[in-house]
Amino acid sequence: GQNIDQPTEMTATEGAIVQINCTYQTSGFNGLFWYQQHAGEAPTFLSYNVLDGLEEKGRFSSFLSRSKGYSYLLLKELQMKDSASYLCAVMDSNYQLIWGAGTKLIIKP
Amino acid sequence: NAGVTQTPKFRILKIGQSMTLQCTQDMNHNYMYWYRQDPGMGLKLIYYSVGAGITDKGEVPNGYNVSRSTTEDFPLRLELAAPSQTSVYFCASSYGGTSGGVPYEQYFGPGTRLTVT
Numbered sequence: 452g453q454n455i456d457q458p459t460e461m462t463a464t465e466g467a468i469v470q471i472n473c474t475y476q477t478s479g480f481n482g483l484f485w486y487q488q489h490a491g492e493a494p495t496f497l498s499y500n501v502l503d504g505l506e507e508k509g510r511f512s513s514f515l516s517r518s519k520g521y522s523y524l525l526l527k528e529l530q531m532k533d534s535a536s537y538l539c540a541v542m543d544s545n546y547q548l549i550w551g552a553g554t555k556l557i558i559k560p
Numbered sequence: 561n562a563g564v565t566q567t568p569k570f571r572i573l574k575i576g577q578s579m580t581l582q583c584t585q586d587m588n589h590n591y592m593y594w595y596r597q598d599p600g601m602g603l604k605l606i607y608y609s610v611g612a613g614i615t616d617k618g619e620v621p622n623g624y625n626v627s628r629s630t631t632e633d634f635p636l637r638l639e640l641a642a643p644s645q646t647s648v649y650f651c652a653s654s655y656g657g658t659s660g661g662v663p664y665e666q667y668f669g670p671g672t673r674l675t676v677t
Contacts, residue, residue, distance in 0.1 A: 455602065462665075466597055481663075481664075482663065482664075484665075492652060492670070492671075493668035493669060493670050493671055494603075494650075494668050495668070496662070496665055496666070499662045499663075499665065504610060521629070524662070530573075540603075540605070546656070546664055546665065547608070548605075548664075549605075550602035550603040550604075551602050552600060552602045553602065559642060
């Protein structure tokens with residue numbers, strides 16, 4: 452079966468660094484996406500990895516290891532506005548996205 | 561560009577009623593999708609379309625129907641609403657393939673919050 456696992460909830464302090472992990476088992480792999488979703492809003496695109504390694508985009512970085520079926524999203528210099536859910540999604544062999552349940556990130560001052 | 565628009569934003573239905581959720585995109589994307597999102601769960605694909613006139617079932621299609629007569633519009637029809645269809649519904653679109661950007665990056669509408677009582 453297809454499965455995406457990520458922690459349900461994480462708490463971090465403003466200004467700190469947090470790493471959100473995602474492990475996956477899917478039928479085929481055509482890339483891994485991270486989306487951000489604020490409460491009551493639509494998901495918005497953060498990052499895409501298709502090759503192993505680290506992709507950096509400002510305060511956000513995303514890492515992928517295809518052999519381990521593992522990715523993480525790293526958020527630096529946390530701000531209160533980063534409080535949101537972070538969704539990991541894998542594009543399978545049919546180019547459909549399989550979604551994790553999301554990690555709710557709570558930022559405390 | 562308005563992106564992906566959805567109507568209505570909120571709706572309350574009685575059991576057994578029917579309704580259509582509207583979705584329109586102005587980005588000339590060939591792929592369109594309908595998802596539902598239940599609390600604490602990931603997005604579940606209901607139906608998708610790879611172009612006008614072509615639709616296919618996703619993971620949870622029962623109780624829903626779709627049509628795609630134009631590139632821009634992808635309405636979702638609920639027949640005989642049931643309490644299990646209480647959810648937030650998101651429409652999304654993407655360009656199928658690479659266009660210089662992220663392949664298959666999905667753009668989402670604001671969602672429709674549906675309650676069936």
